[in-house]
Amino acid sequence: MFADDVPCPCGSGVAVAACLCKDRNFVPPQVPTLPPPPSTGLTLDRCYASVTRDCLPLLTGEHFLSRTVFEFLSKKGKAVGISNHPWQKDKRRIEPIGISSLTTKVLCKRHNSALSPLDKFARRFLEAYGEAKTYHLSAPSGNLHRLFNGYVTDFTERTHPISTKGPT
Ligand SMILES: [Zn+2]
Numbered sequence: 001m002f003a004d005d006v007p008c009p010c011g012s013g014v015a016v017a018a019c020l021c022k023d024r025n026f027v028p029p030q031v032p033t034l035p036p037p038p039s040t041g042l043t044l045d046r047c048y049a050s051v052t053r054d055c056l057p058l059l060t061g062e063h064f065l066s067r068t069v070f071e072f073l074s075k076k077g078k079a080v081g082i083s084n085h086p087w088q089k090d091k092r093r094i095e096p097i098g099i100s101s102l103t104t105k106v107l108c109k110r111h112n113s114a115l116s117p118l119d120k121f122a123r124r125f126l127e128a129y130g131e132a133k134t135y136h137l138s139a140p141s142g143n144l145h146r147l148f149n150g151y152v153t154d155f156t157e158r159t160h161p162i163s164t165k166g167p168t
């Protein structure tokens with residue numbers, strides 16, 4: 001399918017012949033989403049992942065969506081347009097809001113950093129989306145391939161849901 005000496009389209013940074021995902025017929029491995037052991041046994045009430053009893057104080061500010069997603073949506077600007085938030089007077093009006101203020105305290109420090117590989121994944125996914133759009137517009141010959149693990153794609157969407165709450 002792919003030449004052995006080209007960079008693997010899964011984004012691992014190694015050549016196809018050396019890539020882990022080749023053995024699994026080009027299914028890229030999942031990214032880790034759990035904190036490294038040992039478990040802390042602690043529960044922090046407002047942490048999304050408190051059910052795992054593996055928190056570490058304190059709560060940290062987390063973007064509603066990955067910051068990289070907001071940056072993509074804003075075309076690398078500092079603000080995005082939002083509507084239909086409970087704290088907006090006219091819910092139909094699209095109002096600009098700074099990306100830096102679109103955070104809320106929903107994860108403890110330990111779980112927040114455990115999920116950072118997902119942020120990297122989201123960035124690569126969006127970059128591939130942008131690449132594919134440009135690629136088709138330039139009407140090239142040949143194909144463009146970018147591989148993603150479907151389980152991680154789904155998990156990314158579930159762990160960064162679009163919140164209906166306003167900034168805190
Ligand atoms: Zn690969």
Ligand SMILES: [Zn+2]
Pocket residue numbers: 044047048049050054055056107108109110111
């Ligand atoms: Zn936690």
